[in-house]
Amino acid sequence: MRNGRAAEGGRQGEVLALAAGLFASNGYSATTVRDIADAAGILSGSLYHHFASKEAMANAILTAFLDEILGRYDEIVAADMPARETFEALATASLLAMERHQAAIVIYQNDGRHLALLENFAYLRDAGERFEQAWVGVLQRGIEEGEFRRSLDPRLTYRFIRATLWTVARWYRPGGPQSAQEIADQYLSILLDGIARGKKKKTKE
Amino acid sequence: MRNGRAAEGGRQGEVLALAAGLFASNGYSATTVRDIADAAGILSGSLYHHFASKEAMANAILTAFLDEILGRYDEIVAADMPARETFEALATASLLAMERHQAAIVIYQNDGRHLALLENFAYLRDAGERFEQAWVGVLQRGIEEGEFRRSLDPRLTYRFIRATLWTVARWYRPGGPQSAQEIADQYLSILLDGIARGKKKKTKE
Amino acid sequence: MRNGRAAEGGRQGEVLALAAGLFASNGYSATTVRDIADAAGILSGSLYHHFASKEAMANAILTAFLDEILGRYDEIVAADMPARETFEALATASLLAMERHQAAIVIYQNDGRHLALLENFAYLRDAGERFEQAWVGVLQRGIEEGEFRRSLDPRLTYRFIRATLWTVARWYRPGGPQSAQEIADQYLSILLDGIARGKKKKTKE
Amino acid sequence: MRNGRAAEGGRQGEVLALAAGLFASNGYSATTVRDIADAAGILSGSLYHHFASKEAMANAILTAFLDEILGRYDEIVAADMPARETFEALATASLLAMERHQAAIVIYQNDGRHLALLENFAYLRDAGERFEQAWVGVLQRGIEEGEFRRSLDPRLTYRFIRATLWTVARWYRPGGPQSAQEIADQYLSILLDGIARGKKKKTKE
DNA sequence: GATGAATGAGAGTTCATTCAT
């Protein structure tokens, strides 16, 4: 039974994890179906017992990630916290997602643009918009509520944040010197208060 | 005459620009030599009168960018300014580089990892290290000189910065609402002072 | 128990009928074992409990048809009727065979040539010769007995007849406007007396 | 330059002729692109310099035949001859078409049904209708004008004729004992006047 | 009898590259 869903049970899940790793390190289009099959110890044709196509594999990988993270985003936004807490929660959730979906995030970041052009990946565009809405929303609310500086351009700020959030997955090593949580904390500290020392200059805005 | 270098004048330069645009929007490995030839209005075989190989094109594109930006970095570091000014100059130089090398930056960001595995692109690893040295250097100096917060992890901070710096090229549109200089200013403002309003909490560090 | 013969009873027969339908509408080589299994509601591997191979299925289908029709031809020829009656009986028998073997006839007509090249289908060549012998025989006898025009080339005439006889199965719809018997009658009428009206021109030959 | 047109000039034409021969003798789907390339003495990939796909080859082959024969049909119908002459001209034109398009006719006859299901071969359905219109038209006219027997069912009669007309190409050998013209004459003689000897029975209809 | 995972060969196609003209 060919399965486009997440990587839960059995063989399918293992194969998907291997594929995700290869897509992430070599790129989607530079990864061949044979590479994946080799990694799984089977012949390339046998992969098609589990997945309808190479695209279907990427699909399953990305969908598992996006469904989870966007679900988490929805929960956070729905929780109706002060803007700054919502903001922190979104950033933390995004970085913690690396623990279960690191490869997917790398693929999303590296190949997302290109894949989104394919019919089967139309949902990537929707996902991009949902990310943006959540972030731009909380930034605007924070500005209105006086939590964030009035001079911010929400969309531009979102783009700066987005870049860092998803790029971390490129170098993050689980079990490495910094945990995802620690990375999130450091990033939030920099993002909220800046790297410069001393009293803020633009306090009055 | 096959040329692996950056090609300013004439046909070579035009072809290179077309190739850069295609590599940037479709990805290096998804761009075919025929795509480039089509864009140039010639046949794919004819490209080989200008360039020795597809890799040579990517090489010329990336080298032109890296030579220029790393030269600029060297100048800035050599100028011996206060850490904060050096810092601002590096960020600004990186973002202004988009004006002449947007496609190259996108390629560097998207395909750099993958290309760096190829023999002909060994210099990409060196470039990465030189970037890192410049940034980690100025961050450390800034901390020592009391300009930047003592709590920063320079390498981690560099990685956050790097992500944003090069990712901007993905969405930047020359002649669009924000100039590269404006983007640089906004980014620096956020990076240095944070997005949060009000007096700094961690002033004493 | 693998069975290469015609399969009347039970599952085998049902599967064979499904396979015959698919072979007939899509062609033998364009029909996959999976198509057949899907139609039967089982997995493709499970088909091999019933049949040794895809060829064995085609074999069973064609054999069932050929055994029956050639047996009928033998009876007709042995009955020792006047040439014209034999002739009519052969044509009618061939067209009535559609009622039980329509798909087999389509396969025989469409894929027979190609299949006959395979070892397992050597009998198709024999069958072709037996058809030809029966028809060429009755045509020659008819000419000798003065029933048929002396100007006929028996082999050529046989080829004209054969084409129509087996091609009817391509468009015949059981329960449609014309029964197989009616089609046979119309064909015989045209074949024997022609479509032109008025007195025969070549009466004296 | 990839060419979907007929098999006129140079290499393209040669390759097309080879492909046509293979499609005709082995069937379209049983003929591999490698078979064609082997026959042409090149590698399979090189075929794609001349043709966009295997389908494109079949397309060019069938189109060349259909354009020519349907053009001929149009001329004949437009010539406004007595029904019987039109009828003879159509049959003769169809059989003489074998001289330039024998393989195409075999492909049309064997694989036409199956190919017509593919998007790129939609025109096959139109062609089928144009053939039918021409023949059914002339049959009806002939009946009205008293040339053909009133008892004929034009569509059914057309189907009988069609079967023979296109099936001849399966066994016809150029330079063999009978020319296409001789075959046409014999077929017309049988078709118009029947194979039975002696006075017509159904003269009064 | 049926499943489901796997095989292994081969399908159509793509593509960077070469080279005689």
Place this chain on the structure above:
DNA sequence: TATGAATGAACTCTCATTCAT
């Protein structure tokens, strides 16, 4: 410089078949 024909390797995917469970 450019063309156009060809190469050769690799690619995604298909499919008849096998077999342990």
